[in-house]
Amino acid sequence: MNFHLDADQTAFQQEVVDFIEQGLPDGWDSEHESFAEALRIERQIMTRLAAKHWLALPWPKEFGGLGASPMQQLIFNEQMAYHGVPGTMNMGVAWVGPVVMLYGRDDQKAQYLSRIADGSDLWCTLYSEPGAGSDLAAMQTRAVRDGDDYIINGQKIWTSFGHYADWGWLAVRTDPDVPKHKGLSTFAIKMDTPGITIRPLVNMAGTHEFNEIFFEDVRVPAANLVGEENRGWYNVAVGLDFERSSIGATSNSRRMVDDLVTYLRTEKPRIDNAVKHRLVDEAIGVALLRNMAYYIASRQEKTGIAPTREAQMAKLFGAELQQRIAATALQVFGMEGQAHRPVSRAASYRYGLLRSVANTIEGGTSEIQRSVIATRGLGLPRE
Ligand SMILES: Cc1cc2nc3c(=O)[nH]c(=O)nc-3n(C[C@H](O)[C@H](O)[C@H](O)COP(=O)(O)OP(=O)(O)OC[C@H]3O[C@@H](n4cnc5c(N)ncnc54)[C@H](O)[C@@H]3O)c2cc1C
Structure with missing residues (x-):
């Protein structure tokens, strides 16, 4: 496992950062007046990503992707999630397309894949x-x-x-x-x-x-x-594996911790030592999660296969970490943190806490993840 990016990877990371700074539509990161407006901007972002073949980055070139390596995907996902760019969580790209590539007929590949990769169909x-x-x-x-x-x-x-x-x-x-x-x-x-x-x-x-x-x-x-017909369970199971192995997409947790630390350093509000200690624990969690993501990507790069046990562990750990960070954020902001958006920037943490409850349910609950890691990952007996 290598923690350092090579020259090509560093150049790609810079290209992604430049795109986020210069290539996105105006106002993409401001509060949108309506859901329809948010969706309009999201589709614009998807079109711009598609123009660079980044929307379906890991897909083979013949289907509209770039055939990116696991490390490139990790670099891309990390930067997009860290900067909170919407439009990158795309079920068509993440699991429908890959399953169609594996089990679909040629005419189905022709009909569905290019329209997913160019952002036409959600x-x-x-x-x-x-x-x-x-x-x-x-x-x-x-x-x-x-x-x-x-x-x-x-x-x-x-x-x-x-x-x-x-x-x-x-x-x-x-x-x-x-x-x-x-x-x-x-x-x-x-x-x-x-x-x-x-x-x-x-x-x-x-x-x-x-x-x-x-x-x-x-x-x-x-x-x-x-x-x-009647073999759909295998398509579903393969699709769920793709869903749970989306490495790097959890780096929005790192962003939240970084933002909280910056806020505390610059605004110097009075907070309890216990809250500081919680924040330290979250910072350690974020570093751990990042290491897990790099480990998964480097294993996948070497073997060609995503290590399922580690991917499940990262999904489980990342989802629970996000909940803990959201709870810590509310403690940092105290009463203000409980306000409704868009009253203050602290209020987005209130939303974050409420939304984070779903993290340990969507894509498989934590109990189910633990059971799968216990039996398939650690080889523990079923009953
Ligand atoms: C935000 C969000 C988005 C979603 N998006 C989609 C989507 O786009 N498409 C889609 O099809 N689904 C979607 N889901 C559904 C999601 O996959 C299910 O909610 C999830 O798999 C849990 O199923 P359930 O809600 O029926 O809960 P249940 O399966 O009824 O579970 C209830 C509780 O019992 C526990 N439990 C159940 N069985 C066991 C067991 N064997 N051992 C131990 N504990 C157990 C669970 O962990 C949970 O705590 C979404 C869910 C959320 C929250």
């Missing part, structure tokens, strides 16, 4: 259901073959960005009479297909990020089945 992920989250294979939404179509009926929930996605990456039950992991299939579905109803769910931080989505006799062409 995708959402339709996995979770009211009765299937941690136990994802228990999903009940049905797809029944009817001529050249499948007909979909059921409900999905917690669908992030489903209200502005162009396409949905959908997992459904195609065979109810076999063990639950064996009767699932994955489809690409246009989100404006008749019979789809999208209802907003507002989270405890007061923002509309996710939705519940109802399917009533929705016809999806059989040609949109990705991979083999």
Whole structure:
């Protein structure tokens, strides 16, 4: 493992920093008046990233990426997350595209991939259901073959960005009479297909990020089945591995700690020693997380495979660290930290704390992550 960037990596890091300083649309980092405005800017950022082939940076060049190495991805993710640039968390790039590359037909690759890489299409992920989250294979939404179509009926929930996605990456039950992991299939579905109803769910931080989505006799062409019928569980599992190995994206935690330290140094507010000590613990956590990310990237660079156990550990540690930092930030700002945005800059920490609750749920809860690390990572017995 090498902690030092070589000359090419240093040059790439500088290129990314220059782009953040000079290449982004005006006002990208100010408070937006509406969600629609935030989304407009985010899509502008995606278009500019796509022009540099950075939106799908790790993808092969033939599909619109740059075939970037794990270290380049880490450098890119770190800088984007540290500076809080939106538009880089893209499900189409992170797991839909990679699964289509592995299991999709050539015509599907041609139809979906370039429009993800150039920022034309946004995708959402339709996995979770009211009765299937941690136990994802228990999903009940049905797809029944009817001529050249499948007909979909059921409900999905917690669908992030489903209200502005162009396409949905959908997992459904195609065979109810076999063990639950064996009767699932994955489809690409246009989100404006008749019979789809999208209802907003507002989270405890007061923002509309996710939705519940109802399917009533929705016809999806059989040609949109990705991979083999009833082998969808493998597509989902591979996709979740891609989701949990997004290295470097947690460096917004480092930014929060740096900002808090700068604030305390310059404003010199009176704070309890216990709060300072907590901040020291968070700074240590941030350094540890960064080392984990570099370790994962350097292993992946050497072996070509992301080390699953370490990636799971980084996801778990990073999510819990973010919650601790958000709580410490509120202690630093005291009463002011509890104000609603946009009253003061401290108020964004209030939002951060409320939003951070979801960190240990989305993409797999901490309990599930610990169980997977215990059994698959450490080889501990299941019961
Ligand atoms: C912000 C956010 C965004 C999301 N976006 C999406 C999305 O875009 N698409 C999508 O499909 N889903 C999405 N989800 C859903 C997410 O994947 C699920 O919420 C998550 O997998 C947990 O499932 P659940 O909510 O059904 O909770 P449950 O599975 O019901 O779990 C409830 C509690 O029980 C614990 N538990 C469950 N089983 C076990 C076990 N075997 N051992 C120990 N403890 C257990 C859990 O850890 C948890 O604490 C999102 C969730 C959040 C919070």
